[in-house]
Amino acid sequence: MRLSRRGLILGGSALLAGCSSAASTTNLQLAGAAPASLPVLPIPAATPQPVAATRVSGPVIDPHGVVRKDLMERAHAALDTHGHKISRRDRMYLVDFQKFSGEDRLYEVDLEGGWVTAYRTSHGRGSDPAHSGFAQRFSNEMDSHMSSIGAYATAGANWGSQQGPNVLLDGLEYSNSRARERAIIIHGADYADPAFLAREGKLGRSYGCFSVSHADLVPLRERMGEGRLLFAMT
Template identity: 90%
Template sequence: MRLSRRGLILGGSALLAGCTSAASTVQLAGAAPASLPIVPVPTVAPQPATLAKVSGPVIDPHGIVRQDLMERAQAALDTHGHKISKRDRMYLVDFQKFSGEDRFYEVDLEGGWVTAYRTSHGRGSDPAHSGFAQRFSNQMDSHMSSIGAYATAGASWGSQQGPNVLLDGLEYSNNRARERAIIIHGADYADPAFLAREGKLGRSYGCFSVSHADLAPLRERMGDGRLLFAMA
């Protein structure tokens, strides 16, 4: 009895290609030797190497922020890269949403998570006080909110509003933010008690007013050189 084995080596690992064995035979006197069947060895095509996919974190895996707002903000990071020095977090405001809803978002660009807050809009953007911002302006004394990309400019303190975060407008739609004193600050009309009583937040003069409780972590984390992007 004879045993034969053939192997094929692919990518450093042994792959068994085929195995044949001859059965023992008895040759009778005067009989022709029995011929063994020929079993073909299958050919295995080499497989291409598979590269591990390298990717960053999934941003907002639960879809808290509407997609077009997220995409526009991410594009603004590149457009205004010379003014946005920090890329660990960004801040988004969705002015399509009702003022009583969470619509101010902190997006962790390294971990992917999103934290949502409430914020007010300007009284000039909602003259009927419906809870929805309907128009926007960059003009002095318009008391309207402004949309577009901002760069945070660090924690500050004002005689009227107290602790706040300064903003620099980066686009024609908001580049007078410093002149108009458009900042992030705490306000009683953005506190949960006001919302529970009135069913919506009060209106600012164009600032991104938040609750006093929310201002503390935002003021600490926003710092300077991060993107805030507001969109209707």
């Protein structure tokens, strides 16, 4: 079958029209032709999100807020600063010299369980010359009879000819470095017993030692041991 020149022209026009339609936004469909199917694009898989690792935290220390916050924070910082001298990290001891001597202000903090046990303790007579019940001055000097602030390391149970059973302390900072020389220790005293407090309304004063009641000395002497932090501040 021979095609005329006119047929070739018409056929070519149709082909050109088809290419133009494919490029345009208007879709033309020939009668009887199957509808063109649109390509199916794959749905991208959701990018897996990193799962945060479960943080295993320790116990909540002092959940009831017995110890004032800045004292607790400073004590934890002292644990890091003097880590080479503090070999035991199961508990630490804090003294809040802002508080009245008749109040509980010596704290045993259990770093493994989180609980806090509070005791009373005396301050030095040189720190409170008016015997107001509040320590106002602090010193590291011999014969000052003042309390010293800062970080100490407990140095174990001891027995002295004057004070009897006690706990030795080593000062770790410039503010208390002469603690052993000054015989600054933890010991029991009549002026720290509940009967004295009930009678006088405040505890008596030491020569700079952390004096406690005779009854409280028993558990403290056993539990303080050696290599634990005692931190005192105002």
